[in-house]
Amino acid sequence: MKSSGGSTAAKRRAGQSAAEAVEDGMVVGLGTGSTAAHAIRAIGDMVADGLDIRGVPTSFQSRQLAIEAGIPLADLDEVDGVDVAIDGADQVAGGQLIKGGGAAHAREKIVDAAADELLIVVDPGKLADRLDHPVPVEVLPAARPVATEQIVALDGESALRSAERKDGPVVTDNGNVVLDCEFGVVEDPANLAAELSAIPGVVEHGLFVDLADEIHVGREDGVDIRTP
Numbered sequence: 559m560k561s562s563g564g565s566t567a568a569k570r571r572a573g574q575s576a577a578e579a580v581e582d583g584m585v586v587g588l589g590t591g592s593t594a595a596h597a598i599r600a601i602g603d604m605v606a607d608g609l610d611i612r613g614v615p616t617s618f619q620s621r622q623l624a625i626e627a628g629i630p631l632a633d634l635d636e637v638d639g640v641d642v643a644i645d646g647a648d649q650v651a652g653g654q655l656i657k658g659g660g661a662a663h664a665r666e667k668i669v670d671a672a673a674d675e676l677l678i679v680v681d682p683g684k685l686a687d688r689l690d691h692p693v694p695v696e697v698l699p700a701a702r703p704v705a706t707e708q709i710v711a712l713d714g715e716s717a718l719r720s721a722e723r724k725d726g727p728v729v730t731d732n733g734n735v736v737l738d739c740e741f742g743v744v745e746d747p748a749n750l751a752a753e754l755s756a757i758p759g760v761v762e763h764g765l766f767v768d769l770a771d772e773i774h775v776g777r778e779d780g781v782d783i784r785t786p
């Protein structure tokens with residue numbers, strides 16, 4: 559699993575805090591990343607204690623973790639709805655998020671948007687006054703040249719995300735590539751989100767606008783729960 563910095567203790571506190579919102583009978587969206595992994599393990603413990611919980615994974619990684627944790631799984635078309643989703647983030651400013659450091663943001667957005675409640679779990683290093691982290695944009699491989707040009711037209715600079723232990727690009731769970739796009743400070747996340755979504759061949763971008771209901775910020779010795 560990729561590591562994003564931040565202490566394990568802080569991430570565990572955040573994940574466990576959000577998992578406390580999960581109740582018997584719920585369908586839970588299982589986010590991706592090193593922080594959401596702690597929530598998945600905590601939910602696995604609840605299943606082991608006899609609670610009837612089903613998980614909807616957001617990636618190959620979260621699916622594997624959930625299987626290891628013993629959480630019964632379902633796809634979105636097998637459930638009536640998602641009661642709560644628990645997911646990580648790469649940067650949080652107020653309630654706005656940038657996600658996709660693990661290239662999972664497309665499926666994450668589908669599941670997170672389907673949930674009645676989205677709980678975001680982070681360590682304090684993810685908090686910012688304004689969003690200025692590169693925005694991951696998943697594109698169809700054939701769309702890369704066009705998307706790159708159109709991102710430049712939006713005053714952005716994009717870099718194809720390279721794999722670390724494979725020659726060539728990162729290939730997402732959906733068979734696409736990721737452009738990491740630098741826009742400086744994102745003054746208007748909703749507007750940039752709409753502009754990115756309008757680029758032909760863009761599958762999904764990592765701006766999550768007005769989706770989060772709670773931010774669980776883990777510290778070494780406790781958790782702050784913020785409501786945007």
Ligand SMILES: O=C[C@H](O)[C@H](O)[C@H](O)COP(=O)(O)O
Pocket residue numbers: 560561562589590591592593594645646647648657658659660661662663666
């Ligand atoms: O694609 C990955 C996801 O959006 C993750 O939730 C995000 O990158 C945060 O991951 P972590 O908790 O490992 O920093």
